[in-house]
Amino acid sequence: MPEFTSAEYTAILLSLKVSIVATLLSLPFGFSAAYVMTYRKFRGKFVLDLIVNLPLTLPPVVIGYILLVVLGQNGVIGKQILQPLGIKLIFTWKAAVIATAVVGFPLLVRSIRIGMETIDQGLVQASRTLGAGWFDTVMTVILPLSLRGVIAGSALMFARGLGEFGATIIVAGNIPGVTQTIPLAIYEYASSPDGDRMALALCVVSVVISVVVLLFHEYLSRRMIRVD
Amino acid sequence: MELRVAATKKFCSFDLNVDFTVSQDRIGIFGPSGSGKSTLVNLIAGLQQPDDGIIRLNNETLFDRNIDTPPDRRRIGIIFQHPHLFPHLNVKNNLLFGFKRCTPENRRIDFDSLVEVLQIAPLLERGVNNLSGGEKQRVAIGRAVLSNPRLLLMDEPLSALDDTLRFQIIHHLKTVCATFSIPYLFISHSMLEMRLMADEVLAMADGRVVDQTTPENLARSRMGVSPVGYINLLRLANPRRSDGLYAYRWGTGELLISAGNDQPETLFELSSKDIILFKQHPEAISARNLFRCTVAGTFASANRVGIELACGKDRLVAEVVKQAADELGIVAGSELYAAIKASAFRRIG
Numbered sequence: 001m002p003e004f005t006s007a008e009y010t011a012i013l014l015s016l017k018v019s020i021v022a023t024l025l026s027l028p029f030g031f032s033a034a035y036v037m038t039y040r041k042f043r044g045k046f047v048l049d050l051i052v053n054l055p056l057t058l059p060p061v062v063i064g065y066i067l068l069v070v071l072g073q074n075g076v077i078g079k080q081i082l083q084p085l086g087i088k089l090i091f092t093w094k095a096a097v098i099a100t101a102v103v104g105f106p107l108l109v110r111s112i113r114i115g116m117e118t119i120d121q122g123l124v125q126a127s128r129t130l131g132a133g134w135f136d137t138v139m140t141v142i143l144p145l146s147l148r149g150v151i152a153g154s155a156l157m158f159a160r161g162l163g164e165f166g167a168t169i170i171v172a173g174n175i176p177g178v179t180q181t182i183p184l185a186i187y188e189y190a191s192s193p194d195g196d197r198m199a200l201a202l203c204v205v206s207v208v209i210s211v212v213v214l215l216f217h218e219y220l221s222r223r224m225i226r227v228d
Numbered sequence: 229m230e231l232r233v234a235a236t237k238k239f240c241s242f243d244l245n246v247d248f249t250v251s252q253d254r255i256g257i258f259g260p261s262g263s264g265k266s267t268l269v270n271l272i273a274g275l276q277q278p279d280d281g282i283i284r285l286n287n288e289t290l291f292d293r294n295i296d297t298p299p300d301r302r303r304i305g306i307i308f309q310h311p312h313l314f315p316h317l318n319v320k321n322n323l324l325f326g327f328k329r330c331t332p333e334n335r336r337i338d339f340d341s342l343v344e345v346l347q348i349a350p351l352l353e354r355g356v357n358n359l360s361g362g363e364k365q366r367v368a369i370g371r372a373v374l375s376n377p378r379l380l381l382m383d384e385p386l387s388a389l390d391d392t393l394r395f396q397i398i399h400h401l402k403t404v405c406a407t408f409s410i411p412y413l414f415i416s417h418s419m420l421e422m423r424l425m426a427d428e429v430l431a432m433a434d435g436r437v438v439d440q441t442t443p444e445n446l447a448r449s450r451m452g453v454s455p456v457g458y459i460n461l462l463r464l465a466n467p468r469r470s471d472g473l474y475a476y477r478w479g480t481g482e483l484l485i486s487a488g489n490d491q492p493e494t495l496f497e498l499s500s501k502d503i504i505l506f507k508q509h510p511e512a513i514s515a516r517n518l519f520r521c522t523v524a525g526t527f528a529s530a531n532r533v534g535i536e537l538a539c540g541k542d543r544l545v546a547e548v549v550k551q552a553a554d555e556l557g558i559v560a561g562s563e564l565y566a567a568i569k570a571s572a573f574r575r576i577g
Contacts (some may be wrong), residue, residue, distance in 0.1 A: 123312050126371075
């Protein structure tokens with residue numbers, strides 16, 4: 001096993017940081033989207049479904065490029081909102097968070113939705129007739145009963161975030177110590193003549209992190225099966 | 229309690245169009261599957277919106293063209309066919325779910341009293357997944373009652389239970405509602421349950437209310453079309469054993485029943501089809517119960533004639549086809565002999 005330098009440690013920590021922040025930021029939005037798509041009837045539901053799931057089928061590079069166009073200095077959001085506020089996103093770790101969030105969002109929403117769809121509608125109706133308003137019902141019935149879906153979706157999104165490459169490299173670049181995550185570092189080592197060992201070592205790190213995430217997910221899921 | 233409902237609701241293959249007012253506290257809604265009973269429950273509870281109409285409870289409008297009170301503000305509890313207990317909460321927290329959301333001024337039902345009436349104290353700390361069917365339904369009743377509803381809707385709460393549990397739960401429902409003075413709408417397709425639970429019945433068919441009457445009148449009018457005829461309910465007490473049978477005081481003599489037990493009081497059902505009538509005393513008969521009675525009245529139902537038999541202070545309804553009634557010359561005041569097999573009585577509670 002080769003010795004990691006501070007650049008590799010930074011890449012590992014940055015990968016973890018980007019994935020964690022992207023997952024945590026996406027959770028309230030993902031839960032809300034899943035709730036709306038599961039429980040609400042409205043016109044244009046199909047369009048929302050399409051938009052939410054689009055990143056799943058679009059090439060990540062395309063997503064990265066769209067983000068670059070929208071958030072860049074001449075983009076709609078970049079020019080109208082971010083620049084006046086003095087916020088610079090492109091080629092920072094925050095851009096990597098946004099790219100990771102967009103790419104992983106459909107996985108999060110799908111898992112939560114599956115969790116919500118398994119909830120007996122009678123429980124929701126019972127809650128309403130027992131005096132709980134819709135938000136109360138969401139927080140005290142739907143959220144606890146879809147928690148497995150939330151955890152599964154978060155784990156999936158986190159793992160997907162660790163592997164995010166295409167969108168990140170376009171929107172955040174590949175700047176060692178600043179925006180270089182594990183996949184970007186592996187790409188760089190794999191492209192250089194003497195980088196094989198380091199690329200492999202980072203692959204091993206990726207596998208270890210993924211296994212830990214899956215075990216943690218399994219542990220939480222088992223704990224949630226209530227034993228009387 | 230006064231409930232006024234005049235509402236329409238269209239579905240792809242079914243229309244609900246109801247218009248009724250009820251003012252008693254024990255109302256039954258009777259009808260076959262698909263007659264719109266559960267839709268009506270959902271409209272009253274606010275779980276579905278009518279296309280048009282009004283719903284008013286105790287002079288408060290819950291729904292009209294401008295008002296649609298959400299279900300959580302209607303204070304109308306539901307006991308569903310399935311208990312729908314929250315699986316992530318234990319029994320105690322299930323019971324308290326509605327209670328905690330009830331404003332203090334509306335909390336008139338005491339938690340401990342209810343637990344005592346429903347006999348669920350040993351279950352309080354248990355998870356709901358390990359309760360029996362009857363225990364779950366008792367907890368569901370308690371949960372709905374503790375939300376201190378102005379009106380309780382019971383949407384076929386007994387249909388998922390076997391007979392033994394069914395009559396236990398009927399006992400609990402009646403006791404709880406009487407103890408805490410809760411008006412209710414009891415929905416069922418069982419005539420027997422209607423007669424045990426309701427003072428007034430709305431009969432529904434094809435999304436319409438087709439009759440508003442007493443359970444007794446409804447049972448009599450349906451005698452001729454019901455496969456079980458008219459069900460006589462007999463609450464008999466203080467049995468004594470007699471050659472492997474149980475003898476209960478009834479009418480001017482005793483009834484011999486094979487399904488009796490040693491309980492001080494038992495409820496039996498007896499179908500009007502299981503009573504055979506004789507104009508004169510038969511010479512010999514295998515049925516263990518033969519008694520002389522007077523015809524108190526008759527009524528027609530489809531091609532049958534219902535005959536109300538008076539024996540002392542007690543009454544039974546028997547049924548015969550019209551030709552038999554004519555042949556025997558049955559009119560009010562006639563004297564008849566009625567024979568009933570000891571095995572014709574079914575114990576129900």
